[in-house]
Amino acid sequence: MGGRYTPGKSYKKSWERFTHALDEAGIPLADKGEDHRWMEIFNLFETHILIKDARLQKFKVCIGDSSYGWADFRRYLVSMSAKASWLCLALSGMRVDELYRISPVYGAQKISFDKNGCESDTGKEIIYFLTTRQSKITLNSQTKDDVFVTTKVGLKAFHVVNAIHTPFRSRFAEDDSHRMFANLLDLFYFTQLEKSSLAASIQINFNKDNFDFILTAEDMGYLQTSDPTQTSFKQSDKFHFTPHQTRRSLAYYLIGYELCSFPALKQQLSHLSMAMTRWYARNAYSFEKLYSEIRKERVTQQAEIFARIYQKMANGERIAGGKGQAMIAEISREGESYFEYGVNKRKLSKDYWIDQLTNGKAHLHAVAPGLYCTNTLCSMRINIDLSECVDCEYDYIENVVYAEGSRMDAMRNIELLKENNELNSSSATKYYMQVKAAEEIMDDLEFEHDKYEFAEDVLSLVIPTKTVA
Structure with missing residues (x-):
């Protein structure tokens, strides 16, 4: 814009390259912003302008009561x-x-x-x-x-x-x-x-000095509890940590306070091995004093889910999943009197399921929103495969929340991969199965939806398997 500027010694070479490039392009140094190439050349050579101290001293930012x-x-x-x-x-x-x-x-x-x-x-x-x-x-x-x-x-x-x-x-x-x-x-x-x-x-x-990471006697007690074999730290030492330790801390406390099961934690931490998840949360059972109270609350919540699912079936509402479909078929065979007598009637009660869960006769963990597994040996992979949950003999699927979202993701990914010419047999088969599984769940729950119409070029890539007709 025609202002005066003299580059400092450290910036002199970059300015020489910049002004030489302007001369070769026939662009005046003070062009009043008329030629867009001026800024392009300026950026190309990463030309620096030294901001003078007098201008910097005028800079002021106020955040709350603090001024910077x-x-x-x-x-x-x-x-x-x-x-x-x-x-x-x-x-x-x-x-x-x-x-x-x-x-x-x-x-x-x-x-x-x-x-x-x-x-x-x-x-x-x-x-x-x-x-x-x-x-x-x-x-x-x-x-x-x-x-x-x-x-x-x-x-x-x-x-x-x-x-x-x-x-x-x-x-x-x-x-x-x-x-x-x-x-x-x-x-x-x-x-x-x-x-x-x-x-x-x-x-x-x-790990800066303005944070107090000096280990106290109380800190040492926690350290010895979490890892009785540790010898790296002593009282009054300064504790230094790495960002990756946040994963281990999260695992330790979630398992220690029984806020999360090992299968769910494995999914949260995206581990391929359950052994790795257990290693992260090792020694978490030092929270033993809290177990009874937290376990009681967890059992109550699981019992409420069981009772709610059976209440829905008693009311004639649909439940998907292999176990859900099997139960509905059994209820249909028995007729309307299924829940009127004996054990079947007690299944509508939260107290019944509290007793079953407490004595290890029943198990339940959430796999996804509205999707529950009753298999105690389920290790859960990192990602949920709906095609296995549809007819799994251990699964109850209460609503279409997860299935609907999974179907939308699959449809979007198919179109995105096609647009970028990246759709192959592996991805086409995966998303085909994902859509079909989700739609089967939506059908089982009588959820109104339009079937996704697969284009011929997508169908031609789908690999025939036992689960792909």
Whole structure:
């Protein structure tokens, strides 16, 4: 714009390259913003302009009762980003590289459920979750998308991270526009943060001297309880941790407080091996004093689900899943008097199921919203295969929430892969089975829907198997 500027010594070479390129293109140095190539060349050579101290001294940001200058505000953003990122890890169990891959647009969602476990916009039970890309996967065992259940604070932490990095992402190269994290230390040309740098930023900011990590006698008691064999730490030592330890802590407390079963935790942590999940949560049984109270509450909740399912069947409502369909068939054979006498009548009572669960005669764990498994040996794979749940002799499917969502995902993925010319036999077969399984569940529950019409080019890729007609 014709203003005066003399580059400092460290910036002199980049300015020489920049002005030489302008001369070769026939663009005046002071072109008043008339030629769009001026800025393109400026960015191409990563030309730097030194901001003078006098201007920096005028910079001021007020947050609450605190006021920040230029350097302090930059440090504030870096620190806040690291803390919020740590919360995302600690309250979900995801790995750092999974947080690194999280989508700025679709990374956080929430679903509301009513008292019957059905998805409802007015429901008071809210599930918060973060969606990202898995790491440590093999193509024949799981997909790349994964969902991590979190808390309301975990969801807020994601939004804090997103708010900090959004303005920086607008300056990213087009190929990196999908990345979440920017290098907050780069003042001029904003680029994505490298994965290793994200881990380092989180670790450094949580091991700084302004946090009190000096181990007290109480801390040592907790450490010895969680790992009686540990000899690495002594009282008055400073505890340093890595971001990956958040996964182990989450596993330890979820299992220790009986807030999560091993199969569910295996899914949450996206482990391929149940042995790895058990290793993460080793020694969690040190919470033994809390077991009776928490187990009682868990048994009560499971009993309420059993009683609700049988009440629905008694009222003539549909229940899907292999076990659900078998029970409905048995009730039909017995007639309307099925629930009038003996054990069958007691199955409508919560107290009956409390007794069955307490004595180990019944088992129930949630596989997905409205989808329950009664198999005590079920190890649950990382992702739920609906094609196996449809006719599984151990499964009750109470509503179409999960099936409907799974079908929508499959239909969307088919169209997306076709659009990008990436649909192959493996993916076509997988999504075909996913759609068909979901629609079978929706049929069993008499849920009104339009069948998805597979295009011929998709059907031609589907591999015939026992479950694919």
